[in-house]
Amino acid sequence: MPEDVKAHITGVVFQITSKVGDSLAAGDPVIVLESMKMEIPVESPRAGKVKEIKVAEGQTVQEGDTIAVLD
């Protein structure tokens, strides 16, 4: 069952640290957000394969936005 990975904080996408097809463990960073000059990883909520990355580096995301989808 696919699951959305959501940003837990408002920020700008600093780095995309995973790619479609990557197998992640729970807690692995999916992307890194920058907020108030801090880099904050958005972690995978469970183990799974990255199905889709929905953001691009430099993009602003709001708290609660879907940043990726896990298979």
Add this chain to the structure above:
Amino acid sequence: MLESVLVANRGEIARRIFRAARALGIRAIAVYSEADADWPHAHEADEAVLIGPAPARESYLSVERVLEAARRTGARAIHPGYGFLSENWRFANACEEAGIVFVGPSWRVIRQMGDKVGARRQMLWAGVPVVPGSEGPVASLDEARQIAGEIGYPVMLKAAAGGGGIGMVKVAEEAALAQAYATAERRAQAAFGSAALFVERYLTEPRHVEVQVFGDGSGQVVHLHERECSIQRRHQKLLEESPAPRLSTALKERLTSAAVKGAKSVGYVNAGTMEFIVQGEEFYFLEMNTRLQVEHPVTEEVTGVDLVQAQLSVASGEPLPWRQENIVQRGAAIECRIYAEDPAKNFMPSPGTITRWSAPHGPGIRLESGVAEGCQVSVHYDPLLAKLVVTGATREAAIGRMEAALETFVVEGLKTAIPFHLRVMRSAAFREGRIHTQMVEQGAFNA
């Protein structure tokens, strides 16, 4: 003296520079982004120019837009404050080419000291001690392994083009080197556009002590004593003080003379800071900040000088207003950075609207604030709201005054570092001056 100065910054430091300009009769020009239209700094200068939307790269970090604002207002000088364009040599160079005075050192010195490897080489040449490590960027993982083996683990991998602790990776043992090397290269490339790394000895529980230096166009360089800045999170300072506690007279003398020697070796002009790491009686050059520091007020409080006025004066071509023997450290000063961060959640950012702001005041209390009630604190800029600076006849008196001031400081609408600072003031280790840069991450001040 300069006729006018544009302040290419925001928040508390912009207001601090306006104040100095006003005292010298210099016309002050503000710039602001759309997100800051209601912030105090956009309303307190003689003129203000909207330079773009909220993202810093389209406003405060845009060389073109800042220069355009300067041209449009006829600004004779630009003060960059700290952060943003302050250590961007291309910006300083563009100012020079546009016939505008950049309040700071020459672009050549900014470029030289901004290259961490070049700065390290320069300091070695000048006889200033540096942390044992690679002399320049390492060419490969194999070279990193060889150097790490020579200097001994743990080691630190650092981005050659980096700063502010971004992209540093600690390596505990040889088995972890390959993976850490790949991580550090990737981070360096992403953050700074260059994957070049260097390898340094990792120091355990060191202190961060820095020396304020100041030079003028005639080649004269003085120091304005030291600041202790060991209380940090994520390699960024939370609290600073002067004098540094438990610093032997001999070590202090070696630090300040090394700082002056290093600054003189590059022909340093205007305000700058030589940062050192101290372990026991040994010290090593960390980096030079070629700008005004956030924590400059603690130096002002103990020496009685106005560093920002001196910056404007030296940028006008005046000689240094002081002689070394007249710069005396008196009493003790502490600065707490009031960040919009949640110390209970590992200092996560806490953007939001300030619904209440009731700051302490009284003798020996100085507040450098960028905000007011109603300000919306956005994700686009750093989280510094204000700096609370207190002075006392002794360090103990300053700590007591800071504790009392923090207790009455009320901020509502977002989380701040105030509860953290209160715990620091009440901690036995801090009160005894037994501090190092790893204390916060070790949980020494946890609730």
